Amino acid sequence: MLNVHDLERRHKVYKLKVLLPYIVIFVSLVVILIVILFVNNSDMFKSNEVKHNQEIIQKHIEQTKHIVLEEVVEKNETLQAIPNKQELKEVKVDETIVLVPSLNFIANIKHSSTSSDVNYERVINKKDQTKEITKTEAKQKIALKPAKKEPEPVIIEEIELQRDNPLKIHRQNTDDDINHVIKRFSKNNNPALSLFIAKKYYEMQDYHQSYNYALITNRINDNIDSSWIIFAKSLVKLNRKQEAVETLKRYIEHSKSSQAKTLLEEIERGKFK
Amino acid sequence: MKIILLVLLAFSLHADIKQSMLNLYQNKKFEDACSIGFDNFKYHKQDEEFVSLYAFSCLHSDYIDRLAIPIAMLKFSAEARANSAYLSTILMQKKLLYHALVDSYDLSSLKLPTTDYVLSKVFDFYTKLGAHEKRDVYLFESKDDDKLTYKLYLSNDETLKKIVIEEFYDTIIIKKHIYW
Numbered sequence: 539m540l541n542v543h544d545l546e547r548r549h550k551v552y553k554l555k556v557l558l559p560y561i562v563i564f565v566s567l568v569v570i571l572i573v574i575l576f577v578n579n580s581d582m583f584k585s586n587e588v589k590h591n592q593e594i595i596q597k598h599i600e601q602t603k604h605i606v607l608e609e610v611v612e613k614n615e616t617l618q619a620i621p622n623k624q625e626l627k628e629v630k631v632d633e634t635i636v637l638v639p640s641l642n643f644i645a646n647i648k649h650s651s652t653s654s655d656v657n658y659e660r661v662i663n664k665k666d667q668t669k670e671i672t673k674t675e676a677k678q679k680i681a682l683k684p685a686k687k688e689p690e691p692v693i694i695e696e697i698e699l700q701r702d703n704p705l706k707i708h709r710q711n712t713d714d715d716i717n718h719v720i721k722r723f724s725k726n727n728n729p730a731l732s733l734f735i736a737k738k739y740y741e742m743q744d745y746h747q748s749y750n751y752a753l754i755t756n757r758i759n760d761n762i763d764s765s766w767i768i769f770a771k772s773l774v775k776l777n778r779k780q781e782a783v784e785t786l787k788r789y790i791e792h793s794k795s796s797q798a799k800t801l802l803e804e805i806e807r808g809k810f811k
Numbered sequence: 812m813k814i815i816l817l818v819l820l821a822f823s824l825h826a827d828i829k830q831s832m833l834n835l836y837q838n839k840k841f842e843d844a845c846s847i848g849f850d851n852f853k854y855h856k857q858d859e860e861f862v863s864l865y866a867f868s869c870l871h872s873d874y875i876d877r878l879a880i881p882i883a884m885l886k887f888s889a890e891a892r893a894n895s896a897y898l899s900t901i902l903m904q905k906k907l908l909y910h911a912l913v914d915s916y917d918l919s920s921l922k923l924p925t926t927d928y929v930l931s932k933v934f935d936f937y938t939k940l941g942a943h944e945k946r947d948v949y950l951f952e953s954k955d956d957d958k959l960t961y962k963l964y965l966s967n968d969e970t971l972k973k974i975v976i977e978e979f980y981d982t983i984i985i986k987k988h989i990y991w
Contacts, residue, residue, distance in 0.1 A: 633968070634925050635924035636927070637896055637924050638891045638893075639898075643863045644833065647829055648833070728983065729980075730981055800837070
């Protein structure tokens with residue numbers, strides 16, 4: 539009787555023996571391919587490639603050098619032929635570079651601020667008041683007799699007197715100062731003096747007078763930034779916002795003043811009232 | 812919850828300081844804005860808007876030496892880099908002018924960029940003088956406005972010599988700048 543199991547086992551062994559060389563060849567080919575791919579990507583081969591590339595690039599550079607040298611020689615010849623062009627270039631080089639600050643960050647801060655609707659002047663006034671209070675407190679601590687002259691009563695007097703006669707303000711020092719400066723201005727027509735007067739009147743909230751003196755200053759010298767700004771501010775305070783905007787726009791076109799631009803922006807946004 | 816509150820508080824304080832500095836700057840209280848910025852600089856040194864505002868406040872209040880740190884910090888945006896270059900030019904011009912006035916250092920061979928700042932204008936006038944004998948006072952007339960003149964001299968303080976630049980408009984002094 540035939541031993542079937544034994545025959546089957548021997549048949550399998552025989553089949554394996556037949557197929558083994560094919561399998562070995564296939565596996566070795568796959569391994570060789572993988573090794574070749576790996577080695578191609580490795581640094582050793584890369585460096586060789588780089589060397590090869592460098593050689594190519596050097597060849598290119600040498601070729602281009604020759605070309606550039608030829609071009610330079612040609613250019614030199616043409617420059618010698620036309621010396622005026624060279625002089626023009628030198629003149630251009632002599633011009634100094636003017637650096638200009640970039641103040642866009644101010645607008646960014648304005649946009650990013652949460653309390654953007656708050657009037658600046660009010661905030662400052664409040665802060666000034668608190669500062670004054672702290673200062674007076676400090677004075678009280680240092681000296682036993684505090685000076686309570688500064689803060690409020692002056693303003694009240696000023697408002698009352700303005701109602702009666704806007705030209706006469708009974709703050710002794712300022713009034714004397716302004717009269718004295720007006721006399722000096724009438725003698726020599728100095729724009730610095732008229733600007734000073736305009737500023738003082740603006741501080742004293744006499745916007746008609748500040749407008750007048752700023753206008754006079756602008757007529758004498760139309761290149762003074764602060765004079766145009768006082769002029770525009772006075773117009774806004776006199777409820778002539780549109781005129782202020784138009785004036786500022788015209789002035790910005792003429793001078794490109796950053797201060798004027800900021801003021802115009804504030805007026806248009808309604809921050810300056 | 813406490814952490815969130817603390818973060819919100821810190822954020823509001825941060826915004827508040829920047830806003831108050833801006834208010835002072837816009838009201839031309841440059842010295843106050845500069846001193847607030849100086850006190851709070853370490854908390855906001857990563858904020859380029861804050862650093863720029865601080866730098867320009869100090870520039871307009873003639874605290875030029877305080878610009879050194881903002882110059883180094885302003886580098887992340889194009890605007891910051893432009894301002895850094897602008898400020899560093901002014902700082903360099905101040906140092907060179909001081910060296911020239913005190914030690915008679917010759918600046919005539921220098922060609923630097925210029926700015927619209929008063930120190931740069933005076934620096935340009937001074938360099939254009941070329942090699943010259945030392946003077947006690949220099950007077951320069953503005954090209955744009957005949958009536959505008961600049962007076963440059965050294966003040967002899969007890970400990971330190973200081974550069975003084977006085978701006979005159981038709982013989983009336985408008986502003987006095989002191990640098991050292």
